[in-house]
Amino acid sequence: MATEKTFQVGPLRVRVSAADAQPAPKERLSRDRIVDVALAQMKERGYEAVSMRSIAKELGTGPASLYAHVANRDELDSLVIDRIARQADLPAPDPERWDEQLKAGLRGLLAAFREHPGSARATLGMIPTLEGTLVHAEAMMALCRAGGIQDQYAAWAADVLALYVASVAVEEDVWVERGKAAAAAGRPYTEEDVVAAVHAHFRSLAADRFPILSSLADVMTTGDGEERFEFGITLLVEGLKAVSAQARAREA
């Protein structure tokens, strides 16, 4: 099947089989190979650039072939997210510093999403049912429990925390995509450009209609993604402590 040809490349003699040619080696397809390619493409080019077609092409076939191994794009996304969730490593709960550990887990999740830009889009609305996402949820719950958080609050908090991390990752990706589009169109679009433009816009607002925004342009545009993310997870974790303590006080 694999027709072989021999080329003379400078001083080298190179033997090439048709299977080695451009599209891909012709191995058997499998769920895992499909997910491997999807994950690799997402890592390299972001969620937007990955499609049933782009995956199929890299596997040397057409998009229809994938449907023998994967129900649809939605299921494929779940499988990819599952792999990504496994990357956030999770600490053994220590009641002394459960809150810091919780935050570390969330940072790890954000880092895993960031490694595959845009992937977090697929987690919005996803109910954790696969291995990796379950492990993450279990770990978040374990940390909450180590902190003495009531079960019901821990369960809801695990959801809210994961949702917040995902939405931050999605927002970041929107900016990245906009940057790409701007770059392709030859427009300047560094982070500083955008921040400067927003700052100027806020300052230019009518002071009678927007007294706060116009006077606080500085504060509104202060802080990079990291600082804002830290603020967000701190709000949530401190809020969780407060709500939990309030409930405990009510019961006593």
Added chain:
Amino acid sequence: MATEKTFQVGPLRVRVSAADAQPAPKERLSRDRIVDVALAQMKERGYEAVSMRSIAKELGTGPASLYAHVANRDELDSLVIDRIARQADLPAPDPERWDEQLKAGLRGLLAAFREHPGSARATLGMIPTLEGTLVHAEAMMALCRAGGIQDQYAAWAADVLALYVASVAVEEDVWVERGKAAAAAGRPYTEEDVVAAVHAHFRSLAADRFPILSSLADVMTTGDGEERFEFGITLLVEGLKAVSAQARAREA
């Protein structure tokens, strides 16, 4: 230009000009008319069903025509979101109950998103620059200030709060869309079906690998969207109070 024809419909004589025919009356296009249609379609059929083509069709023209009034889909989305943001009515700050007012503002925003299912997708990554979104941001900031929150925290909190509301709305829409797809395929997909399935799945998990999730299946699946949303905004608002108080204590 409008060629007229006269038809006999039963006992009635009907005069129809070409402009009145099926697609739409041929008024001049405008930004506002385009946004009107986009908003109406989103309200009726959700974000997924709205496209440059569907809007153009309702206006009796082709998609290319829209580009004379709107730069691209992104800009159109901004205009739509701006209109939606105006719907959340905002209270005059009362220092006695700023926190409740803040939550009410967030509930109003969620309600506005829900009236246009999926619209919240478009807000992820959007920087508020138009009227409606600015008014909302200004109001959120005013309430935080009434609560004695430091400017920097207020600014960051306004972002986090809006992001949380949007991400809840997006998640809900994912479920709605999945429900539609399931209904179209003839599968059952009520909320109870899904909750029951998830509950069963958690219960079935290996107790040694997932001791918490498997034993807390009840608690994990308790609470509807409303209850979970309330929990989320409470975490954020209580967290904001806590962080603000901590900073004040540090400075003293």
Added chain:
DNA sequence: ACCTGAACACCGTTCAAGT
């Protein structure tokens, strides 16, 4: 300046046909 039709370069998914 505004509008248009046709085309470009994409999507996810289905389906009949092949092995």
Added chain:
DNA sequence: ACCTGAACACCGTTCAAGT
């Protein structure tokens, strides 16, 4: 059972041509 090519019903956007 697995794979395939071709087609279906969509996208957003561009562009030359019309008024």
